[in-house]
Amino acid sequence: MSHRMRADARLLPIFAAIVVAFGFLARDNANLIQAATFAAIDAVAAIGLSVLLGNVAQISIGQAGFFGLGAYTLGYLSTTATWPAGIPLWAQFFAETALGTLLAAVFGVVLGFIALRFRGHYLAMATLAFGLIVVGAAKIVPGLGGAGGIPNIPYPQFGTLAISGAAAYWYAWGMAALAATMTFNLLRGRTGRAFEAVRNDELAAEAVGVPTRRVKIAAFAYAGALAGFAGTFYAAFLGVIDPNAIGVNLSIDLLLMVVIGGAGGVSGAVLGATILGITNVYGHDLENWRPVIYGVLVIVISIAFPRGLVGLLGRPRRTLATAQDVSADVPAAPAPAVAASRGESGGAPPWLRVTGVGKRFGGLVAVDDVSFTLENGSLTSLIGPNGAGKTTLFNTICGVSRPTTGSVEIGGTDVTGRQSHRIAALGVGRSFQNARLFGDMTVLENVLVGAYRTENATFASDLLALPLSRRSGRAAVERARAALVRLDLERISGVRARDLAFGDRRRVEMARALVARPGLLLLDEPAAGLNASERARLRDDLLGLRADGTTVLLVEHDMRLVMAISDRVMVLEFGRMIADGRAAVVRDDPRVVAAYLGTA
């Protein structure tokens, strides 16, 4: 559990108690109740933005547009649509709410597609444009009332009860509670771990099988849906929706709520929305000063308190506390799992076949016409001087970059140019030269992300905390702990990855790759930076992997290690394969000696 999740778990029950108490104590003060109702509506939209900004590190200043889609859908339908007789009013209202939310989610997907290609700020501009397009459309699309908007939207009617006044307060905070609970569930599950992984390191997330693009689109759709959901009740509660209500100011207000409260998770957004709800009541006299002050606050708080008020409230106690958290709710780790002896089935296609692969960057040929096939279950080393093209070759195999020529087959499937996560899904694990962990996540969480592709929880099951998600999460934790035990890492399972020593970092990366039991493991210089005892440990681990039947391709500079454990050694120089064979033979090959020592 990240510190934000823990802050949520601690703060949300307190918020809920305050909301209930306030609802009773202030029930006769119409102004306060109304302000608190608006705060709840804003909180729903802000929760979505908080997830987007804090958990996935994507920015949107078009949330008012989604809000507007929801509001106008409900406003339009509730004033013009004629429902078949017999459908009660409350059912109509819920159907209209669902439609507005859905429409916003659909547009969230469209904006998410832009996020696939761009880093944050391009997208931010696109979201801003989107928000203004919705405002523009609201003004010119026939039937939406132009600048005056849609008036006379009826209050939702549940039997004889009209949802206004105190009832609206309870309904709006009910919506907020629903949004908060679902978001909390989502972030706690497989989806939340994928969000966090994408935020920390997209490349590494892809490499362990997280479909980063789909994850980002899902986040946009979710944030859009929550804003749309908020918009539906805004229109119903106010009784009118006009273009002014969904302008850029609302988007900036929402951003401010999230920045004040602290982006990421639920409680910051709720806190921020509540604070702004209060200042809006008492800030009416400020007129133009109000947005000026809000803007200054956005600037000052993002600079001085990047984690917002929630970050100030609950400074996390790290490491040990987390380790205990984890061990408390996890069953004892099972014995290290033994991977199925895949390699021994004679007729199986090879785990890796590389045919004529070349990669050029402009005029530079980094890899030139390399072909080889790995024998299943073998341990092969790829060596060569610095700059020989080893990592480049790795990247073309893993789908990080597309080879200029040639093809790559994994287990008989041509994967040339496929996305990394799809290659990972075929059972390929990898490590990076500089050990790319998800720095803000604990060791256990890092390894859990490695188990992403073995989990069967879905976005929906996470959202609703279905038993499927619970089972999937529990199984993943078991697998992750088994992997940690196997690599002797369970004692540091609660430590945040960025606080790890270098040698541990490498081993955690290995555990993250192994947890999904890859059939093919690609390791990029796993011994670099390790001390003697760590190297000995690595050697044992690698031999253990081979004994399990895992096919391993190792890029390494440590010759003693390579020569001691490799079934086969391939030598790359200037992008070409200059030697390939048993270790002893390759070691004495004059070309290899020349490549390493130079010729006289």
Added chain:
Amino acid sequence: MLQLVVAGLTVGSGYALVALGLHIILRATRVVNFAQGEFVVLGGLIAYAVVTNLHANVWLALVVSTASGFLLGLAYERLVLRPAARSGELTVTIVTIGTVPVLLYGHALVWGSLPLPLPFFSGEADAAWHVAGIEIGAQQLWALGLLAFALAILGVFFEKTTYGKAIRAAAENPLGARLVGIDVDRARSISVAIAIALAAFGGTIVGPITLVGGAAGIGIAIKGFVGAIVGGLDSPVGCALGGLLVGVVDKLLEGRFGYAVSDPVVYALLIVMLLVRPQGLFGTRRAMRD
């Protein structure tokens, strides 16, 4: 039709300067400055203040406004962008967004929220020529001419002078630039200052035609960004041409359907471009990664 093209080129020169400013700031700080349009408006308002309060010549106003833009840019970089950079690019983007309401409502507090007039550069009544049935105002020529002038100065500065090259180097590869002794922080603040000066300059030369002040800034920023994306964010010439093109498209649409339609359509153009041809008409694929 041609009349609209001429009008479009005029407002387009403003967008071109915004696009260029965005390009320069993006290069230097790796973020898009959302407040760029507000600085355009502010530049126009400063010129207005110089003309009305000091009864000064509009040319002096142009100089004062551009110089104020430069100073504001220095302050903006030092007080807002640089402190935010410690927490990452996302935070820098957020503070540029936070700057929008500060400037937008801040200048409304000083100058009111209604657009204000700025005198024409060649005297009270704008001189006009009639060529092949099109009326071309002197101010329109001034706007285009001054855009060309600014482009030429920038071109010489960034391509020919050592300092300009150093700034480009600092933007391209901060670590490498630092190693050869370039003060990267200073280069960054000069870049931002130049970009904001360009915005103020643009606000002043287009001001007599569009009026200055009001809530135009966000629209200007987005249209400038559309211009930069259409032209290619990594190509300065592309940015300028893209800005002009957006101005023309904008005016043609406005002439045909009114601005209630043209604004959203131009904004939609941004989303379409981003989805279909993100590298722009003149940019390279590499730009997408930045």
